[in-house]
Amino acid sequence: MGSAVNKYWIATRWQDSIVCVTYKTIFEPFRIHSVEPIRLTTKEERQRYIKEVRLNVFSLAAKDVIIDLLTDSGTGAMSRDQWAAIQHGDESYAGSPSFAIFKEAVQSLFDYKHIIPTHQGRAAEKILFGSALKTGDYVFSNTHFDTTRANIEYVGANAVDLVIAEGRDPSAIHPFKGNMDVAALRSAIEEVGPENVPLVMITITNNSGGGQPVSVANVREVSKIARSYGIPFIIDACRFAENSYFVKIREEEFKEASIEEIVKETFSYADGMTMSAKKDPMGNIGGWLALNSDKLADGARNLLILTEGFPTYGGLAGRDLEALAVGVREAISEDYLNYRITSTHYLGEALDEIGVPLVKPFGGHAIYIDARAMLPHIPPLQYPGQALAVALYEEGGIRASEIGTVMFGQQADGSEKAAAMDLLRLAIPRRTYTQSHIDYVIEVIANVHARREELRGLKITYAPPQLRHFTAEFEWIE
Numbered sequence: 001m002g003s004a005v006n007k008y009w010i011a012t013r014w015q016d017s018i019v020c021v022t023y024k025t026i027f028e029p030f031r032i033h034s035v036e037p038i039r040l041t042t043k044e045e046r047q048r049y050i051k052e053v054r055l056n057v058f059s060l061a062a063k064d065v066i067i068d069l070l071t072d073s074g075t076g077a078m079s080r081d082q083w084a085a086i087q088h089g090d091e092s093y094a095g096s097p098s099f100a101i102f103k104e105a106v107q108s109l110f111d112y113k114h115i116i117p118t119h120q121g122r123a124a125e126k127i128l129f130g131s132a133l134k135t136g137d138y139v140f141s142n143t144h145f146d147t148t149r150a151n152i153e154y155v156g157a158n159a160v161d162l163v164i165a166e167g168r169d170p171s172a173i174h175p176f177k178g179n180m181d182v183a184a185l186r187s188a189i190e191e192v193g194p195e196n197v198p199l200v201m202i203t204i205t206n207n208s209g210g211g212q213p214v215s216v217a218n219v220r221e222v223s224k225i226a227r228s229y230g231i232p233f234i235i236d237a238c239r240f241a242e243n244s245y246f247v248k249i250r251e252e253e254f255k256e257a258s259i260e261e262i263v264k265e266t267f268s269y270a271d272g273m274t275m276s277a278k279k280d281p282m283g284n285i286g287g288w289l290a291l292n293s294d295k296l297a298d299g300a301r302n303l304l305i306l307t308e309g310f311p312t313y314g315g316l317a318g319r320d321l322e323a324l325a326v327g328v329r330e331a332i333s334e335d336y337l338n339y340r341i342t343s344t345h346y347l348g349e350a351l352d353e354i355g356v357p358l359v360k361p362f363g364g365h366a367i368y369i370d371a372r373a374m375l376p377h378i379p380p381l382q383y384p385g386q387a388l389a390v391a392l393y394e395e396g397g398i399r400a401s402e403i404g405t406v407m408f409g410q411q412a413d414g415s416e417k418a419a420a421m422d423l424l425r426l427a428i429p430r431r432t433y434t435q436s437h438i439d440y441v442i443e444v445i446a447n448v449h450a451r452r453e454e455l456r457g458l459k460i461t462y463a464p465p466q467l468r469h470f471t472a473e474f475e476w477i478e
Contacts, residue, residue, distance in 0.1 A: 211363020
């Protein structure tokens with residue numbers, strides 16, 4: 001079997017433990033049902049476009065992007081069954097049967113008492129934090145993502161990251177680099193006082209740390225600590241299916257378990273969840289907040305009515321609720337997840353062969369380039385991740401997202417410091433691009449990597465007080 005083994009297998013094994021045998025061709029477990037045209041721009045056009053938007057790829061018109069890897073959020077392709085479900089949607093303001101279908105689908109995987117729909121994940125975060133936090137509180141997590149941190153800080157609370165040491169080292173090899181440091185969690189709770197910690201959270205997979213998974217064993221330990229202090233434990237769950245697949249192939253206890261069994265086990269240790277259903281549940285819009293606490297749920301529903309809508313639609317159309325009910329089940333298909341993780345790793349393996357420094361091991365939804373290592377001549381406060389994002393767009397029309405000092409360097413007091421890492425995230429939309437699209441991405445990155453010493457740093461000429469990466473403006477440093 002030795003000659004048959006190739007790098008395509010990396011997604012279905014951890015070290016030397018082979019889970020399944022497959023071929024080098026990435027086989028999409030679906031057929032293309034409809035197509036969307038891609039406009040092929042020239043390099044001269046792209047240089048003009050990026051200059052016009054002040055070197056911020058978020059401000060580019062989507063029609064001017066060839067391959068869009070900015071995010072995997074809401075950008076995937078829905079299935080024929082999801083589109084059929086949209087036709088079944090009921091748009092009643094209150095008590096829509098579409099909500100009942102949605103609620104039943106969610107509770108079939110996540111056994112929580114209260115299911116509160118929202119228009120996307122950050123709305124679930126804002127509703128939860130707005131009703132549960134107060135100024136001076138602390139929320140500990142493995143790594144808070146940008147909108148999570150911003151929503152916590154918006155109410156005057158403190159968002160603190162407690163990922164394990166390996167999670168802060170892009171090159172460290174560990175099967176679950178997304179794990180929370182449980183000793184640090186216990187110490188942090190003792191230091192600030194449990195009365196000042198209304199929630200403990202964990203993000204699966206750990207997006208800001210390179211899309212790294214979290215083990216069920218770690219979830220158990222975090223839950224045990226939180227509950228020993230009487231603190232609710234919440235999972236930020238938007239990539240729950242991908243995390244469960246990694247658990248199956250890397251955590252010995254679950255090698256014979258189904259994805260559904262792993263999901264149920266994982267969430268049995270939590271008191272609730274926030275969900276951006278634009279990720280693993282494969283919706284173009286949507287999310288939810290799920291809770292067991294009647295008190296937390298009452299506060300959340302009251303705020304939901306003020307900001308989102310009635311509790312049986314929560315900012316979504318009935319047709320969207322029905323599409324998500326289908327998507328949440330499609331997300332746990334093992335054939336799909338094998339394809340999903342393997343196709344992402346295909347990109348990572350090819351870039352690794354070129355010599356592009358990457359966060360390893362590769363995550364599920366994205367490949368993360370270590371921009372600080374690739375561009376050591378650009379200091380962190382000159383934003384190497386952003387410089388690389390601009391270069392990829394100019395070279396080949398590829399749009400990717402900086403996860404580094406632009407996103408996390410701005411402090412609550414207005415000062416700035418270098419982020420722990422400067423990464424460029426190549427997020428793969430679900431069921432959207434083929435192997436030839438990814439081969440093109442590899443070629444473009446190879447060309448930029450070959451001339452990486454020519455790239456220059458940037459300075460910010462405009463930034464809002466929060467979440468600056470979305471709308472900041474830049475200039476090249478001469």
